Each structure stands twice: as structure tokens, then as C-alpha cells.
Amino acid sequence: MTDRQRANYAEFKSFVALNVEPFAETWDREEAIPAAMVSKLAQSGYLGCTLPPEYGGQGRDVVTFGLLNEAFGRGFSALTGVLTVQAMFSMALLKWGTGEQRRRWLPSLAKGETVAAFALTEPGAGSAIQSLATEFTQKSEGQPLLLNGSKKWISCAQFAELFLVFGMLGQRSVACVVPRDAPGLRIEPLRDLMGFRAAGLAQLHFRDVEVPAANLVGKPGFALSHVAPVGLHYGRISTACSASGLLRGCFEESIAYAAKRKIGNQTVGDIGMIRSLIARMGTDLEAATLLCHNACRAQDDHLPEVFEKTLMAKYFTSRAAVRAASDAVQIMGAAGCHGSSPVSRYYRDAKIMEIIEGTTQIHENLLGKIFVAQAGERAK
Amino acid sequence: MNMMQAADIKEAVRQFIFSSIRLPDLGDDDNLFESGIVNSLFAVQLMTFVEKTFGIQVESDDLDIENFKSLNATTGFVMRKNGHGGR
Numbered sequence: 001m002t003d004r005q006r007a008n009y010a011e012f013k014s015f016v017a018l019n020v021e022p023f024a025e026t027w028d029r030e031e032a033i034p035a036a037m038v039s040k041l042a043q044s045g046y047l048g049c050t051l052p053p054e055y056g057g058q059g060r061d062v063v064t065f066g067l068l069n070e071a072f073g074r075g076f077s078a079l080t081g082v083l084t085v086q087a088m089f090s091m092a093l094l095k096w097g098t099g100e101q102r103r104r105w106l107p108s109l110a111k112g113e114t115v116a117a118f119a120l121t122e123p124g125a126g127s128a129i130q131s132l133a134t135e136f137t138q139k140s141e142g143q144p145l146l147l148n149g150s151k152k153w154i155s156c157a158q159f160a161e162l163f164l165v166f167g168m169l170g171q172r173s174v175a176c177v178v179p180r181d182a183p184g185l186r187i188e189p190l191r192d193l194m195g196f197r198a199a200g201l202a203q204l205h206f207r208d209v210e211v212p213a214a215n216l217v218g219k220p221g222f223a224l225s226h227v228a229p230v231g232l233h234y235g236r237i238s239t240a241c242s243a244s245g246l247l248r249g250c251f252e253e254s255i256a257y258a259a260k261r262k263i264g265n266q267t268v269g270d271i272g273m274i275r276s277l278i279a280r281m282g283t284d285l286e287a288a289t290l291l292c293h294n295a296c297r298a299q300d301d302h303l304p305e306v307f308e309k310t311l312m313a314k315y316f317t318s319r320a321a322v323r324a325a326s327d328a329v330q331i332m333g334a335a336g337c338h339g340s341s342p343v344s345r346y347y348r349d350a351k352i353m354e355i356i357e358g359t360t361q362i363h364e365n366l367l368g369k370i371f372v373a374q375a376g377e378r379a380k
Numbered sequence: 381m382n383m384m385q386a387a388d389i390k391e392a393v394r395q396f397i398f399s400s401i402r403l404p405d406l407g408d409d410d411n412l413f414e415s416g417i418v419n420s421l422f423a424v425q426l427m428t429f430v431e432k433t434f435g436i437q438v439e440s441d442d443l444d445i446e447n448f449k450s451l452n453a454t455t456g457f458v459m460r461k462n463g464h465g466g467r
Contacts, residue, residue, distance in 0.1 A: 096439075096440050096443075219443040219447075221443075225420040229421065233424070302428060304396065305430040307421055307425055307428075374399050
């Protein structure tokens with residue numbers, strides 16, 4: 001880390017300790033993030049972290065973006081969801097939007113005046129994104145599009161003002177910006193989730209929603225092959241780093257408890273079996289930190305291998321976070337099972353990390369294929 | 381850009397493709413995307429590779445399968461983006 005990255009990380013952790021951690025339990029219970037909190041994120045420039053200054057963004061490197069997500073992951077994963085989807089939308093638009101689209105939407109996204117969501121998943125298409133049923137129709141090129149269909153499990157959709165909606169225009173996949181106030185769009189909040197309870201998930205119902213052709217992002221036919229992967233890539237970076245922060249939370253809570261909790265004339269940390277759990281947790285934390293940093297550095301250096309490094313980071317950290325959260329609850333016993341302890345929330349939130357932005361099994365399939373192909377290359 | 385430089389571009393792209401996917405008998409005009417072996421991850425990896433290696437930006441207008449479908453197509457695309465014409 002550079003001195004500047006280290007200073008930024010200290011600022012992020014301080015922000016989270018002051019503005020997030022004391023309220024996380026309440027927000028989780030109430031299944032909502034206060035609008036004032038989202039405004040604070042905006043005022044701090046966190047919602048436009050990686051966008052270039054020419055659009056009003058902070059222009060920070062991806063290592064710094066990763067540190068931001070790590071710090072928030074320690075405090076409250078559901079709030080990291082806002083950072084995640086804002087980056088997914090913004091970076092996909094920055095890469096594939098026209099000059100006019102960038103000028104129109106990026107400045108308000110960078111300032112956080114507009115919060116966005118990434119509407120890819122459908123009731124019948126999660127991991128199988130090639131099976132999208134959301135349908136766009138258009139009488140002729142340049143004419144407005146009509147949008148029909150449904151999206152589900154869309155983070156931040158309860159309060160987002162813009163959606164990047166993926167669907168099919170005939171045989172071609174398309175991505176289109178749809179404003180919240182578009183007539184025919186109905187937003188149905190999803191409540192009672194196991195984790196990420198305050199992330200504002202919703203189902204979107206589109207019925208004859210008319211969208212200008214100028215809102216199409218990228219050329220028709222390339223939404224799933226090029227537009228979505230850019231967004232999902234940033235989503236994976238964000239989720240990996242957020243899971244690393246959650247893992248740090250499990251570790252810090254566990255060692256603090258193990259050091260002070262007495263059982264007879266010894267502490268919990270004096271018990272060998274507890275030390276085993278903590279040893280694994282601490283080592284996983286170190287590995288997760290390095291994998292996340294490695295992926296973020298690769299993105300800053302614009303290396304082609306960034307995609308596999310990010311897959312590895314997300315795959316490892318999300319699974320390690322699940323293990324760590326389970327062990328943290330185990331170490332703290334009944335105290336860890338109560339809502340007053342953050343580890344009970346970590347336990348519920350960690351599992352979500354293994355599912356969003358590509359399940360563990362999708363990651364295993366992709367990484368396994370990449371590694372086997374590399375072996376084939378070496379055998380030539 | 382002379383022919384040697386075009387050959388250098390093609391060789392660099394070839395090395396990248398070989399290091400990413402298992403297509404040992406890939407011909408210069410063989411269609412990568414019809415091979416069934418590549419996926420969307422490879423598409424964005426290839427895009428990132430040409431951007432990084434040749435200092436160009438792949439933009440929305442460049443999204444055309446003809447630009448990336450084969451070794452020769454990708455080489456021609458890089459040359460055109462660098463202002464040297466040709467296919």
C-alpha cells in the first residue's frame with residue numbers, strides 16, 4: 001500500500017467506526033438504510049470513488065476502492081451493497097456508454113445525487129444469465145423500446161433512481177437505462193431475507209415500459225458478453241473486499257472475546273481447540289487480504305489476468321467469511337447467537353457473499369476451466 | 381506500420397489466446413467464438429489484453445464480432461485502431 005492508500009484506509013475505517021458500526025444492528029433489524037446515511041456516503045465522495053474527476057468522481061485507484069469496501073464490510077455488509085451496485089452501474093456505463101450517456105448520467109452518479117442498481121437477475125435466471133426472459137421490442141431502429149418482464153433480488157432497487165436493465169431484443173441481448181419513474185415500472189420490496197436485510201432488495205415488474213433508444217448501453221448483441229461482465233467484475237471486486245472486511249470483523253471480535261472471557265481460571269483463548277479456530281481465521285484473513293489486494297492491483301494495472309484474480313479473490317474470501325462467521329459464533333457461544341453481537345449478523349450476511357455476483361459453484365466452474373486451459377498450454 | 385509490426389501484433393495476440401484457451405491447432409482465420417470453447421470471460425480478457433498491450437481503447441462502436449472473431453480479425457482491428465488501415 002502507498003502512504004496515500006494507507007491514509008485513505010484509515011479515513012474509511014474511522015468513518016465506519018463513527019457512522020456505521022453503532023447503528024448496524026438497528027438498520028439490520030429495521031431492514032433499511034436511512035436516506036441520511038446514503039447522503040453521507042455521497043457527501044464523502046464514496047459513491048463516485050473510482051469515477052474520473054472529469055465526471056465529478058474521486059478518480060481513486062481500485063486498490064483504494066477495495067479498501068473502502070473492506071472497511072464497510074467490517075461495519076455493515078448491507079451498506080457495502082450500495083457501493084457495489086453503484087460501481088457496477090457506473091463502471092459499465094463509463095466503459096460502454098456513449099459520450100452523451102456519460103455526460104448525462106455520470107456526474108450525478110459520481111456525486112451520489114443518483115443511486116443506481118444493476119438489474120440482471122430474474123426469477124428464472126440467476127446463474128444462468130443466458131436464459132433472460134425480460135423482453136425488449138422495437139418497431140424499427142431508433143424508435144423507442146417497449147420493455148416487459150421481471151427482475152428479482154435486485155440490490156438497492158427499493159431506493160435506486162436508475163436501473164441498468166438487461167434483456168433480449170429478439171435474439172440479441174441488450175442493456176438499457178430505465179429511470180425509476182418510468183410509467184409501467186412497479187417496484188416490489190423483498191423483505192425477510194436471511195442476510196443483507198437492509199440492502200433494499202426488490203423485484204421489478206415492467207409492463208409496456210417505454211424507453212428511448214438513446215438509453216441502450218453498448219451495441220445490441222453485446223450486453224451479456226461485454227456490458228454485464230464489466231459490471232459484474234466490479235461487483236466481484238467489491239464483494240470480495242467486503243467479505244474480507246467481514247472476515248476481519250469475525251477475527252477481531254473472536255480474539256477480543258477469547259482474550260477476556262474467563263472459564264474457570266483460564267480464558268477462552270487458552271483452550272487449544274479455540275486457538276485452532278482462531279489460527280485458521282487469522283490465516284484466512286491474511287490470505288484474503290492479499291488476494292483482494294492482488295486483484296485490485298491487477299485492475300489498476302489493466303492486466304488481462306485481472307478477471308481470474310478477481311474470481312479467485314471473491315471465491316476465497318466469500319467462503320472464508322462463511323467459515324469465519326460460523327467459527328466466531330462457535331467461539332462466543334450463546335452470546336454470539338444474539339442480535340446484540342455483530343457476529344450473529346456476520347453469520348447471516350456471510351452466506352449471501354457466496355451467492356451474489358456469481359455463486360461459489362459458478363466461480364469453481366470458471367476457475368477450473370481457466371486452470372485446466374493453462375495446463376494445456378504448458379503441455380504443448 | 382510495416383508488415384513486421386503487423387506480424388508482431390499477430391504473434392502477441394496468438395500467444396495471449398494460447399495462454400488463455402486450449403486451442404493448439406488454431407488457424408489465423410478460425411472463428412474463436414464458433415469454436416464453442418470461449419465464453420464471455422474470454423471476450424473481456426481479450427479486449428483488456430489488446431487495450432493494455434497496444435495502448436488502444438475498445439469502445440462501444442468497436443463492439444462487432446468481426447473485430448475479434450479470429451487471430452487475423454483481431455490483428456486487423458488493432459492496426460485500424462492505431463490508424464494503419466488494412467484488414
